[in-house]
Amino acid sequence: MTYLVNDSADFVDESIEGFVAANADLVRRVHGGVVRATRTPPGQVAVVIGGGSGHYPAFAGLVGQGLAHGAAMGNIFASPSAQQIYSVARAAASDAGVLLSFGNYAGDVLNFGIAEERLKADGIPCRCFAVTDDVCSGPADKAGERRGIAGDLTVFRAAALAAAEGKSLDAVHDFASHANDRTRSFGVAFSGCTLPGASEPLFTVPESRMGVGMGIHGEQGIEEVDMPRADDLADMLVDRLLGERPNDNQRAASPRVGVMLNGLGSVKYEELFVLYRRVSQRLEQAGLTVVQPEVGELVTSFEMAGVSLTLFWLDDALEAAWTAPATTPAYRRGGVPLEGEPRDADDFAAIHEQAAPPSSEASRSDAAGVLAVIEAIQARIEAEADDLGKLDAISGDGDHGIGMTTGTRAALAAARRAVEKGCGAGTVLTRAGDAWANEAGGTSGALWGLGLRCVGTAIGDSDSVAAAAVVQGIRDATDAIMRLGGADIGDKTMLDAMQPFANALAEQVEAGTCLREAWRHAAKHSEQAAAATAALKPRKGRAKNHSEKSVGHADPGAVSFAMIVASTATTLESIHEDVT
Amino acid sequence: MTYLVNDSADFVDESIEGFVAANADLVRRVHGGVVRATRTPPGQVAVVIGGGSGHYPAFAGLVGQGLAHGAAMGNIFASPSAQQIYSVARAAASDAGVLLSFGNYAGDVLNFGIAEERLKADGIPCRCFAVTDDVCSGPADKAGERRGIAGDLTVFRAAALAAAEGKSLDAVHDFASHANDRTRSFGVAFSGCTLPGASEPLFTVPESRMGVGMGIHGEQGIEEVDMPRADDLADMLVDRLLGERPNDNQRAASPRVGVMLNGLGSVKYEELFVLYRRVSQRLEQAGLTVVQPEVGELVTSFEMAGVSLTLFWLDDALEAAWTAPATTPAYRRGGVPLEGEPRDADDFAAIHEQAAPPSSEASRSDAAGVLAVIEAIQARIEAEADDLGKLDAISGDGDHGIGMTTGTRAALAAARRAVEKGCGAGTVLTRAGDAWANEAGGTSGALWGLGLRCVGTAIGDSDSVAAAAVVQGIRDATDAIMRLGGADIGDKTMLDAMQPFANALAEQVEAGTCLREAWRHAAKHSEQAAAATAALKPRKGRAKNHSEKSVGHADPGAVSFAMIVASTATTLESIHEDVT
The missing domain is CATH 3.30.1180.20 (Dihydroxyacetone kinase; domain 2)
Structure with missing residues (x-):
């Protein structure tokens, strides 16, 4: 299919004109094609290539230093005429003559051959070389009858180097032939494909x-x-x-x-x-x-x-x-080399997951509790994934259940690895968050990863988990999600369930309630707030999947947040020791 | 549509692996993306770009000297995770810090923002810059909310230069921002488009x-x-x-x-x-x-x-x-400049159609007869074009009538221009042939152009047209068409009508018959020979349009040759003077 056409009869001509305009520093237009923007130096054989149009970068895109001196350009998939080839070759030739090189097709062999005779009649030394790299177009014992395809480039490169080195026309021809012999x-x-202006494809493959x-x-x-x-x-x-x-x-x-x-x-x-x-x-x-x-x-x-x-x-x-x-x-x-020292394997060692950072025995002991919390979260999300997906499908693309499942699975696996390595509670939570964000992707994955990282950082690996540190971590997480997620309260996002939770938790803990009690209390607030998002309208333009259709239904991100804190409340109940 | 896939879940990962294998001199793979193969020099800000995959050369293809120090690569059309960005930035960063730059999409803003916080927490100076060049994605007075599209490249180029010059992180950021302000x-x-593994397009345009x-x-x-x-x-x-x-x-x-x-x-x-x-x-x-x-x-x-x-x-x-x-x-x-002197307009003057070469009055006089012959040929072909097309359609693509019409029209126009310019008979025929080949294209156009050029060259512009010169020219044409066209007698081509004509003409002229008589005689031979090609089988593999179906039908190229010599015979009759 061709989209950008004026009149299909003018397509090739206009395309060449645009090509030359875009590459005025490198090429000039002549009748029949293009030549380099500089003259071929005296004593240098000019390598003139060509063929039908429609093969870009072959052939015009290959004119310049290190490749051809000129390219004759036929109509789409048609050999250039002998006149076009002759014209380009005349413009490209110095006193040392011209090697004409092209793919081995009957029309090209004929027209380049005629051009060769005309150039010789003008006293310009000339030889032809047809490329035959396509192994499927003839048997190996008749390699000379094969067609030329992408191997054109290796042959042109060889001819160009021999020419640039000042070799004779025969030597340039023979080196091109040598390259062709070793190209398959x-x-x-x-x-x-369908040619410009055609209503039917030129050919098809089922x-x-x-x-x-x-x-x-x-x-x-x-x-x-x-x-x-x-x-x-x-x-x-x-x-x-x-x-x-x-x-x-x-x-x-x-x-x-x-x-x-x-x-x-x-x-x-x-x-x-x-x-x-x-x-x-x-x-x-x-x-x-x-x-x-x-x-x-x-x-x-x-x-x-x-x-x-x-x-x-x-x-x-x-x-x-x-x-x-x-x-x-x-x-x-070639050209501009890379600056700086080469890298070696050590460059990347620091990026791989590190061993456990130093931690206290108390923190390592608490890590088991963190793992239990994450196990429970993962099980709850797995059980609710279908419903979360259905809720998300009302106004969005329905992938919230899948995303949360992928994320919590990854978090659990990372938390287990961290516990096995002897990490403290903070690091276990941080690595679980990173794995969640990394595996689940998307906005919810990124935000949950960010949130867990904030809480893990606040808890740290030095001391037993303190309620105040948890409160601080959840505050940090709420702030970070608001700042980096770009949403406000009331925009119908997870924040609408998270902020009431964070506030209630902080209030209770500051009033001296133990973490277990405070969490249970705050989780109920969160659940109510999540349900209340059904009345909200999403803020326009923020996320592509939010639509008016969501009015009357709770936000899936808020609902899954409430699920997770509720599940955590249950797990905290089951952990013997309490935290203040 | 994606064709080259193993398992679509592995597509991005395998694509990055192949990309790095193909560019091992320039890039190294790290978790989350790629970095330059060389270390960022001390004191140089690292420019780390990124976004979803599926936008190649954005983003991995833009890592190297003069552009980015690293690229974080997400899944198809999905932001890289903060962890991926962080990992690439850690690998790319020197002591001077990192500019993270990317298109302004919610997922990218979020994940690059999270990565920025993590890098800063590690003590690595970092700033983010989101590109907003897409004028259709928001009003001009809220340009900061627009999306980033191809303008990424200008902003990355600006950041890269400022970084290479050793500018501070803030200065690199501000120069990138300046470039963004001036990019639309x-x-x-x-x-x-349809993503790998998907059965439906992600989106469509009618x-x-x-x-x-x-x-x-x-x-x-x-x-x-x-x-x-x-x-x-x-x-x-x-x-x-x-x-x-x-x-x-x-x-x-x-x-x-x-x-x-x-x-x-x-x-x-x-x-x-x-x-x-x-x-x-x-x-x-x-x-x-x-x-x-x-x-x-x-x-x-x-x-x-x-x-x-x-x-x-x-x-x-x-x-x-x-x-x-x-x-x-x-x-x-940049890099390797073109060698050689720049061209100027004079370089191409020689290629344009020249004025009339010197000619005798006798030759200029005969040019009128040549023109009359071409006029008659053109009229005859025009009249027979449909039948030639139908004959060609039996075994080929049916374009012989169109090709011959285009060619003879071009030949006639060129002959008229040449006569107006005062060219001799030889040049009129040569230019007619060149125009035929140039405009008609294809094999028959090239061969007729070649043939007319041979006869024109033999006749020359110095003397009156001599019968012996015509005979020589037609012999040269037959040889050239056989040599360059790659066909032999009996291959069911125009040669099967041409060679009997050339032989008969030579025999008669050498026996002293005047050209008019000799031509009429030879034209009859040619007509019989053309009809006799119906019994021939085409040589296999030479031309794509020849098939066994042609057996029982004359070759269109032989038939049109016989028409042209018959038409010429009639014209010669009408020219008063005879040629010996």
């Missing part, structure tokens, strides 16, 4: 199927199979390419390969990285050293969904070409 | 409609309208952003702006360039100087189709930040 690609497609070896213009591949898992696809691609390892590389002690994992258009970067993860593992297992992997869109097919994997079997000369600096609109390598 | 973005969406101001997670925008033409969309985007030009820029003599035209996922580069063409024109018309425009994917929304335009109103300090070198996985600027 394997592509698959998951969808077709849903949940994959065209194995399908070409970048929809050319028939080897077979069609069910869409595999990402890792299985990686295995398929790697296995096939390892099967075509060049003979002269078989004995290499530590083989080095350039790698390209190319997205054909609609596959997202995040997906390519999932695939590359396994590709990288497999190449490592095969004993190969990967040099400068490229994961991204290098040769596309309009909005076709699909990928290709290219292996570029390096020798020293090819590695120099592959890693040479480049500055083109779409391909920039 | 406007986004539109043409489709929704077909042929556009969500104006729709957010990068599908947040409601201003309105929904019919999909506009590309230029009209450019106008909409530019007009709105020019309406929010900062007050302190209104009086600038020559205002300079950084520009980002950002693709949200499914829009192709070719389309972005079509849109940028008009954006660039409009900004120029408004008297603005565009500095380092960026056209591409900078902040995506998974595979959502849509774009955003960002204007970054520069002052000297901001321009330094915007144009500073950068080396990150997805954003590389």
